[in-house]
Amino acid sequence: xxxxxxxxxxxxxxxxxxLKWIFVGGKGGVGKxxxxxxxxxxxxxxxxxxxxxxxxxDPAHNLSDAFDQKFGKDARVVDGISNLSCMxxxxxxxxxxxxxxxxxGTDQNDPLNGMMSEVTGSIPGIDEAFSxxxxxxxxxxQKNEDSSVIKYDTIVFDTAPTGHTLRFLQxxxxxxxxxxKFNEISGRLGPLLNMMGGDQKTEMFNKLAEIKTQVTEVxxxxxxxxxxxxxxxxxxxxxxxxxxxxxxxxxxxxxxxxNSIVVNQLLxxxxxxxxxxxxxxxxxxxxxxxxxxxxEDYHLVKMPLLGNEIRGVHNLKLFSRFLIEPYDPKAHKDVxxxxxxx
Amino acid sequence: xxxxxxxxxxxxxxxxxNLVSLVTKERIQGAVYVVFLRLFLTGEYNKLMKxxxxxxxxxxxxxxxxxxxxxxxxxxxxxxxxxxxEEIKKQEHALSSQKSLIDNYVSRALQLLTTLxxxxxxxWYARKSLFYTRPGTFPWIIDAVIINLPFLPxxxxxxxxxxxxxxRVFWILVDFVKVLTEPRPLPPxxxxxx
Numbered sequence: 001x002x003x004x005x006x007x008x009x010x011x012x013x014x015x016x017x018x019l020k021w022i023f024v025g026g027k028g029g030v031g032k033x034x035x036x037x038x039x040x041x042x043x044x045x046x047x048x049x050x051x052x053x054x055x056x057x058d059p060a061h062n063l064s065d066a067f068d069q070k071f072g073k074d075a076r077v078v079d080g081i082s083n084l085s086c087m088x089x090x091x092x093x094x095x096x097x098x099x100x101x102x103x104x105g106t107d108q109n110d111p112l113n114g115m116m117s118e119v120t121g122s123i124p125g126i127d128e129a130f131s132x133x134x135x136x137x138x139x140x141x142q143k144n145e146d147s148s149v150i151k152y153d154t155i156v157f158d159t160a161p162t163g164h165t166l167r168f169l170q171x172x173x174x175x176x177x178x179x180x181k182f183n184e185i186s187g188r189l190g191p192l193l194n195m196m197g198g199d200q201k202t203e204m205f206n207k208l209a210e211i212k213t214q215v216t217e218v219x220x221x222x223x224x225x226x227x228x229x230x231x232x233x234x235x236x237x238x239x240x241x242x243x244x245x246x247x248x249x250x251x252x253x254x255x256x257x258x259n260s261i262v263v264n265q266l267l268x269x270x271x272x273x274x275x276x277x278x279x280x281x282x283x284x285x286x287x288x289x290x291x292x293x294x295x296e297d298y299h300l301v302k303m304p305l306l307g308n309e310i311r312g313v314h315n316l317k318l319f320s321r322f323l324i325e326p327y328d329p330k331a332h333k334d335v336x337x338x339x340x341x342x
Numbered sequence: 343x344x345x346x347x348x349x350x351x352x353x354x355x356x357x358x359x360n361l362v363s364l365v366t367k368e369r370i371q372g373a374v375y376v377v378f379l380r381l382f383l384t385g386e387y388n389k390l391m392k393x394x395x396x397x398x399x400x401x402x403x404x405x406x407x408x409x410x411x412x413x414x415x416x417x418x419x420x421x422x423x424x425x426x427x428e429e430i431k432k433q434e435h436a437l438s439s440q441k442s443l444i445d446n447y448v449s450r451a452l453q454l455l456t457t458l459x460x461x462x463x464x465x466w467y468a469r470k471s472l473f474y475t476r477p478g479t480f481p482w483i484i485d486a487v488i489i490n491l492p493f494l495p496x497x498x499x500x501x502x503x504x505x506x507x508x509x510r511v512f513w514i515l516v517d518f519v520k521v522l523t524e525p526r527p528l529p530p531x532x533x534x535x536x
Contacts, residue, residue, distance in 0.1 A: 238410045245417050249424065290414035 008300050010039065010231070010260055010323045014046045018226045025159040026233035027243045031264040033058075034310050035233045035303075036158035037066045038320030041313070043154060044084040046324075050153040054086045058160040061088040068312045080313045085152070170254075172219055175212040179205070225257035233262045236284035241291065248295075260299040263288065268304055268329035302327060308339040315339045349472050352463055352501055356508045359456035364516060367452060371445045378444055383437070390433045397426045464501050471498030 013019065024036035033056070040054040053075055056063045063086050064071050067078055075085040182205060222228045230251055234244040244261065251258045266288070269281035291300060303319075304327045310319045318335055343351075362370065379387050404419040474497050480489060485497060494500045 238413065241413060242409075242417075245420070249421070287413060290412075290417075293414040294417055 006297055006299055008302065008326050010042070010262075010299060010301055012299065013039070013229060013231070013260065014042050014324060016229075019154055019229060021222060021228040022154060022156045023159055023228070023230045024157065024233060025230065025247065027240050030233050030235045030240055031262075031303075032233050033062045033066050033158050034316070034319070035231070035262050035264065035323075036156055037063070037316050038323055039231065040084055040086075040156045041081060041316050041320045042323055043156070044081050045317070047153075048083060050083065051151060052084045052154050052156065053152040054084065054156045054158065056086075056088045056158040058158060059090060060160075061090075063088055063158065066311055066316065078313065172212060172216045175208060175215065179208055179212065182208075223255045223257075228257060229260070230256055230258040231260045231262060232258065233264055235265045236263055236287040236291075238287065241287055245294075259297075260301065261291070261295055262301045262303060262323070263291065264303045265305040266302050266327075268327065270329060304329070304332075304336065306335065306339055307337045308341065310339065312340060343467075345470070345472060348463070348467060348470075348501075349504075352460070352472075352505060353508055355456060355460050355463075356505050357512060359460060360509060360512045362452055362456060367449060370452065371448045374448050375441050375444050378440075383440065386433070386437060390430065390437060393426055393430045393433060397423060397430065400426065460505070464505065467501050468492065469494065470501065471495055472501060472504050474498045 013022065022039065024032055024039065026032050036054060036056075040052055043050075044052050054063065061071075067086065069076075069079055069086075071086045071088050073087065073089065075087045078084045078086060186205075232244050232247055234240040248258055248261075266284055267277050267281040269277035272278055272281075288302070301323055303322055306319060308315075310316060318338065322332070400419055400423050404416060404423065407416055407419075409416040469492070471494050475485075475489065477497055482496075489499060489503060490496060491500060491503055
């Protein structure tokens with residue numbers, strides 16, 4: 001790996017043919033939403049014939065704010081970019097919906113009443129799993145219907161801060177142990193459970209097993225580097241780097257492909273007059289050097305800190321080009337203060 | 343089996359089983375495991391020890407440097423540490439599965455050596471008199487109710503009662519030795535505290 005230089009840009013991802021899922025993740029507040037929006041925009045601009053969908057699974061939605069356009073549960077096309085759509089999914093609400101649909105009977109005397117919802121609700125990672133499954137259902141439905149509905153070639157996920165996505169990847173094994181335990185219990189207390197409502201019990205087992213097969217299927221796709229990649233976003237500070245390192249290690253443990261890291265909010269203040277900016281940049285550079293050493297075979301994309309919030313398609317376009325064409329503080333100096341005010 | 347040999351065998355086995363419970367099964371299992379480690383698993387065991395000492399060394403090195411100033415070095419050490427931890431876990435798991443296997447064998451062997459033959463002999467020779475007491479040693483009622491159990495000829499001692507006696511005497515002797523070898527409590531000091 002080390003005998004050829006890895007480009008410090010996301011050009012590989014933008015020009016990749018087979019990628020179906022792109023995850024963008026990292027610590028809170030480092031610019032995940034901005035980065036994922038920018039990636040989606042660059043994808044859409046570079047491949048005008050393909051259709052892209054940007055999904056936020058973060059309960060604190062901010063895609064609407066980033067694009068200055070209201071998005072909801074259903075995909076909606078971004079104004080000004082006809083081949084990019086966005087949607088915001090609330091993981092907890094889709095879980096509640098599932099429970100409401102498949103939930104318990106109306107028999108108040110049944111001791112197993114509501115057990116299903118309690119059991120499923122307490123599995124770690126289940127809410128994320130449900131939002132992913134929702135998306136998949138959405139996409140599968142589209143395949144069957146006529147050509148008037150848009151088919152998406154690639155889907156970009158703006159994930160919730162670190163942990164959640166990983167928990168989702170753990171879900172199949174969690175469910176497996178859970179089902180094993182259940183089977184053990186029902187083997188011992190079988191007759192008793194049957195007396196208390198055996199039908200519901202078997203129904204619950206079947207449902208959990210069904211969820212498991214679905215999740216396993218999704219996971220298989222996510223672990224295929226030809227189909228899925230993960231982009232970590234961080235800022236050049238100790239804790240953020242530490243979290244990123246852990247994220248990278250965990251992703252590798254779950255066999256998920258990760259080869260790009262976006263370092264956000266860099267000051268590039270070499271020729272700046274501002275003393276504070278200069279010393280801050282010195283600190284950022286210290287960590288950048290360390291990162292260069294640590295992640296030499298990753299795409300390490302260095303993004304500048306601009307003068308204002310990056311909101312709206314125009315500003316996102318301005319910002320996002322540095323994902324492809326590395327930012328040069330001399331040549332691109334004007335961009336910093338050229339954002340449209342909102 | 344002749345009565346004399348039966349008597350000796352039963353007495354010996356009972357004492358042996360009591361000795362085992364005095365030493366405790368766990369200690370015997372531990373000792374057997376240690377011997378087994380030394381004889382057959384030295385490679386595995388040394389590997390585990392080496393891994394552990396490596397991990398310790400890395401931890402020391404990691405703690406010696408500042409994470410913020412030498413982030414790259416620190417993270418590389420972290421990676422190594424985690425990799426080692428994983429390996430140690432695997433190694434420990436392999437060894438512990440060996441241990442449970444050995445423990446299983448040892449406890450079964452102990453059972454085969456002590457409990458099983460005693461019970462078999464007790465069952466087989468239940469109605470045999472091992473020896474007779476001199477007439478008049480015990481009042482007849484004690485003879486009939488305790489000594490002659492289970493319904494042996496008057497004045498004779500069976501295998502059950504004999505085993506019981508051996509057990510009692512053994513533990514009384516153990517207690518006696520324990521009391522003798524226990525360190526004496528210090529005499530109260532005569533100095534005034536206040």
